Amino acid sequence: MTSSLPAGLRERKKAKTRLAIREHALRLFEEQGYASTTVEQIAEAAEVSQSTFFRYFPTKEDVILIDDYDPVIVAAIKSQPPQVSHVQALVNGMRSVFDNLTEQEWDAERRRQRIYQSVPELRARALNQMVLAVDMLADALAVRDDRSGEELEYRVIAGALVGVVLAIAPPGGDEYDPRDFGRIEQALGILEEKLSRR
Amino acid sequence: MTSSLPAGLRERKKAKTRLAIREHALRLFEEQGYASTTVEQIAEAAEVSQSTFFRYFPTKEDVILIDDYDPVIVAAIKSQPPQVSHVQALVNGMRSVFDNLTEQEWDAERRRQRIYQSVPELRARALNQMVLAVDMLADALAVRDDRSGEELEYRVIAGALVGVVLAIAPPGGDEYDPRDFGRIEQALGILEEKLSRR
DNA sequence: TAGAAACTGACAGCTACTGTCAAAACATGG
DNA sequence: CCATGTTTTGACAGTAGCTGTCAGTTTCTA
Numbered sequence: 001m002t003s004s005l006p007a008g009l010r011e012r013k014k015a016k017t018r019l020a021i022r023e024h025a026l027r028l029f030e031e032q033g034y035a036s037t038t039v040e041q042i043a044e045a046a047e048v049s050q051s052t053f054f055r056y057f058p059t060k061e062d063v064i065l066i067d068d069y070d071p072v073i074v075a076a077i078k079s080q081p082p083q084v085s086h087v088q089a090l091v092n093g094m095r096s097v098f099d100n101l102t103e104q105e106w107d108a109e110r111r112r113q114r115i116y117q118s119v120p121e122l123r124a125r126a127l128n129q130m131v132l133a134v135d136m137l138a139d140a141l142a143v144r145d146d147r148s149g150e151e152l153e154y155r156v157i158a159g160a161l162v163g164v165v166l167a168i169a170p171p172g173g174d175e176y177d178p179r180d181f182g183r184i185e186q187a188l189g190i191l192e193e194k195l196s197r198r
Numbered sequence: 199m200t201s202s203l204p205a206g207l208r209e210r211k212k213a214k215t216r217l218a219i220r221e222h223a224l225r226l227f228e229e230q231g232y233a234s235t236t237v238e239q240i241a242e243a244a245e246v247s248q249s250t251f252f253r254y255f256p257t258k259e260d261v262i263l264i265d266d267y268d269p270v271i272v273a274a275i276k277s278q279p280p281q282v283s284h285v286q287a288l289v290n291g292m293r294s295v296f297d298n299l300t301e302q303e304w305d306a307e308r309r310r311q312r313i314y315q316s317v318p319e320l321r322a323r324a325l326n327q328m329v330l331a332v333d334m335l336a337d338a339l340a341v342r343d344d345r346s347g348e349e350l351e352y353r354v355i356a357g358a359l360v361g362v363v364l365a366i367a368p369p370g371g372d373e374y375d376p377r378d379f380g381r382i383e384q385a386l387g388i389l390e391e392k393l394s395r396r
Numbered sequence: 397t398a399g400a401a402a403c404t405g406a407c408a409g410c411t412a413c414t415g416t417c418a419a420a421a422c423a424t425g426g
Numbered sequence: 427c428c429a430t431g432t433t434t435t436g437a438c439a440g441t442a443g444c445t446g447t448c449a450g451t452t453t454c455t456a
Contacts, residue, residue, distance in 0.1 A: 013403095013452095013453090014403090038441095038442065038443085039442080039443065039444085040442085048404080048405090049404070049405045049406075050405090050406095050443095050444090051404070051405060051406080051407095051445095051446095052403085052404060052405075054443090054444065054445080055403080055404080058444090059443080059444080060442095060443065060444090120326070123326060124322040124323045124325065124326040127322065127325040127326055127329060128318065128321060128322040128325055131325060131364055131365075134361075134364070134365045138365075152366065152384065152385060152388065153388055155365050155366055155385075156362050156365065156366065156385045156386075156388045156389050157388075157389075158365060159361040159362040159363075159364055159365020159366065159385075160358040160359075160361050160362050160365075160389055161358075161361070162361050162365070163332075163357040163358050163359070163361015163362065163364065163365075164354050164357040164358050164361065165357075166329055166332070166357055166361065167329075167332045167336075167353050167354065167356060167357020167358075167360070167361075168350065168353055168354065168357065186350065187350060187353075187354045187357075188354075190350065190351055190354045190355075191354050191355070191358055206422080206423075207421090207422065207423090208421080208422055208423075208433070208434080211421090211422090211434090212434085236410090236411065236412085237411080237412065237413085238411085246435080246436085247435070247436045247437075248412095248413090248436090248437095249414095249415095249435070249436060249437080249438095250434080250435060250436075252412090252413065252414080253434080253435085256413095257412080257413080258411095258412065258413090
C-alpha cells in the first residue's frame with residue numbers, strides 16, 4: 001500500500017484528478033444524497049468533463065466503492081505467527097492495519113461506510129467485493145499452514161469468517177464504527193466455541 | 199407456496215402477465231445475453247407496454263432475481279426435531295424443499311442460476327438477498343431453541359453457515375448444480391470440526 | 397526538438413427508469 | 427343487465443447513467 005513514488009508528471013496528475021473526483025463525489029453524496037447527485041455535478045465540481053469521469057471510474061458506483069485495505073490486511077494475516085489460531089490471525093491482521101490509520105483516513109473510511117450502508121445499490125456491490133475477499137482470505141490462511149487456498153477446508157473457514165463479519169455488521173440503521181473490534185472478536189469467539197457443541 | 203386459489207379474474211390475469219414477462223425475459227436473456235436484451239424487447243415479446251413491465255418488476259434485474267424458496271426452507275428448518283444440530287437442520291431443510299421440486303421447476307431454477315452467475319451485476323444483488331437470508335436463518339435456528347434470533351449467538355451461526363454456502367458455490371466457471379448437496383454437507387461438516395481445533 | 401502515445405473535452409446516441417394522464421378492463425350494488 | 431367506482435393499462439415525454447467517436451492538447455521518449 002501507499003504509493004509514494006509518483007514517477008512521471010503524468011502519473012501525479014492522474015492521481016490528483018482521481019482524488020479530486022472522489023473527494024467531491026463523497027462531499028456531494030453527503031450533501032444531497034447518492035441518487036440525486038448526478039455525474040455531471042461531480043464532474044463539474046472536480047473540474048473535469050463527464051467523459052473523463054467515466055475514464056477514471058467505470059460507473060458512478062465505483063467512485064465510492066473502491067477499498068484499498070483488503071490486500072494490506074491479507075498481508076498482515078500471512079505474517080501472523082503459526083501458533084495463532086486462524087480466527088485470531090484474522091482479528092490481529094485487521095487490528096494491525098486499522099490501528100495504523102490516521103484520523104483522516106478513518107474519517108474518510110467512516111464516511112464511505114455510512115453512505116453505502118444506506119444505499120442498497122451500493123451495499124450489494126460492496127458485498128460482492130467481500131465475497132471476492134473470501135478467495136484472498138482462504139489463501140492467506142492456507143499460506144500459514146503451507147497449504148493451498150484451493151483446498152475446501154480453507155474456503156470453508158474463510159467463508160465462515162467473512163459470513164460472520166457480514167452478519168453482525170448492520171443491525172438495522174446503527175452507525176457502524178469499524179473500530180468496534182469488540183463485537184467482531186466476540187462474534188468470532190462464539191463461532192469457535194458454539195459450532196462444535198451439541 | 200403454491201397459490202391455487204385465483205379468486206378473481208383480475209388476479210388470474212395479473213399472475214399470467216407476470217409469468218409471461220418472466221418467461222420471455224429468461225428466454226431472451228439466454229438467447230442474446232442479459233445486457234443486450236432491452237426492456238422494450240421483453241415487453242414486446244410478452245405483449246405489454248414498457249410501463250406495464252416496470253409495474254410488475256421495479257427494475258430489469260428483478261425479473262430474474264426473485265427467489266420463492268427461501269421462506270419455504272426456513273419453515274422446513276423450524277420444523278426439524280430439536281435433537282438435530284443446527285448444521286444438520288439447515289441441510290435437512292434445504293433437502294426437504296429441493297427434493298420436492300418438479301423437474302420443470304429445477305430447470306427454471308438452473309437457468310436462473312446460470313444467468314446471474316455470469317452477470318456480475320445480478321450476482322451482486324443475489325448476494326444481497328443471501329445476506330438478508332441471514333436474518334431469517336438466525337430466527338429459524340433460534341426458534342428451535344426457544345430463543346430470539348436477535349441474539350448475537352444465532353446471528354453468528356447463521357452468518358457462518360451462509361458464508362460457507364456462498365464461499366464454496368462458485369469455484370470459477372463451473373456449472374453449479376444445486377442438487378450437489380454432497381459438497382455443501384461436506385463443507386458444513388468441515389466447519390463443525392475444524393474451527394474448534396488448534 | 398520532433399514524433400509517438402496518452403489524455404482530454406465536446407458531442408451524439410442508447411437505454412433504464414419515472415411521472416402523468418386518459419382509456420380500457422374488471423368488480424360491485426341495484 | 428346496467429351504472430358505478432376501482433384497478434390496470436398504454437402512450438408519451440423527460441431525466442440520467444453510460445458508451446462511442448473524433449479532433450485537439452499534454453506528456454513522454456529518442
